[in-house]
Amino acid sequence: MIWGRLRLRVATKLNYASIQKSAAANYISSKGKTSTTCSIVIVCFHSLAELPDCLRMVSQGPLGASWDVIVVNNSQSDAAQMSIECAAKHVDYIQSSTNLGYGAACNLGAAQARGRYVLFMNPDVRITQASLQLMVDLCDTNSELVAIGPLQGDARGRVRGKRRSVGQLWSPAKKTLRRLSSSTQLEPTGFLGGGVLMVRKDVFDGIGGFDENVFLFHEDDDLCLRLAKRGHLAYAAGVLAVHDAGTSSPSSATLTKTKAWHLGNSKVYVACKHYGKWAAFGPMVEAVLKFANPAMLTRRGRMKAWAFLAGVWSAQIEPTAPLKVDK
Helix, strand or coil: CHHHHHHHHHHHHHHHHHHHHHHHHHHHHHCCCCCCCEEEEEEECCCCCCHHHHHHHHHCCCCCCCEEEEEEECCCCCHHHHHHHHHHCCCEEEECCCCCCHHHHHHHHHCCCCCCEEEEECCCEECCHHHHHHHHHHHHHCCCEEEEEEEEECCCCCEECCCCCCCCCCCCCCCCCCCCCCCCCEEECCCCCCCEEEEEHHHHHHCCCCCCCCCCCCHHHHHHHHHCCCCEEEEEEEEEEEECCCCCCCCCHHHHHHHHHHHHHHHHHHHHHHHCHHHHHHHHHHHHHHHHCHHHHCHHHHHHHHHHHHHHHHHHHCCCCCCCCCC
16 A cells, blocks of 8 residues: 555656646746636535645646636535635635535536536545646647546555446447556546546536436436537546545445445436436346455445445336435
């Protein structure tokens, strides 16, 4: 794990140098522009511990023409502290009256966005403004792109680049992306993770945003499948975001069970929405196979397997009824 972190840190620093140089050059050419380039929407749920570092990276020293940051808070118990934190960083703050789910909260933030592009981001993501500027530049010079995302790496040094959305048997990506490439290289893909995803706002609005029937998980798969009908999706293969997935909210047995339920439920909903009712067969097989996984030897593994199966089964009975997480 130590070696993985060191490798990720070295790769990030080496790549950041080229990104910084490119972004700085574009910043010089962008002087004089006054319109908002990109709106950053950060959706939180009990994320007070993660948010300050995230805001520090995206709200300090912008290299683009102009940016605005919008925080949407889905939890109510920490509303006062979150509001104070956002005011201190001079970013917009929206407090939801209930837990809307990820997609609906993204839509709420996007409705207030003023940028040509909207970046949806989890609070446990760390990415520099130079990297964000490079993604904007790549979109500006590639008009066929409707959405772009960075490669994502975790604290162990693993770089991830999923290529296909739910139900896709084929992807325009030629290979699994496991390392950084040239700072200006684009890698076509059938999927971009919603944890850090930049999309053209006019296209996002044109397809109706995120499907709010999906409360949690696979809302990005559904969005990507619809975006792909309007243009191309691609990874910025030279940009890395550090994302320790699952740390944006505190862990608990109840939350783990609820997440596993939504993982199964949403997968069936998205598959059936795009490919018909028989597409539910795939997630059901996946649910059954989980019981043959060595993870079943642990209590946590059994809990997740049963919850996933319950979510898959529930989606076939009442596909659009979310099991919401409490405050």
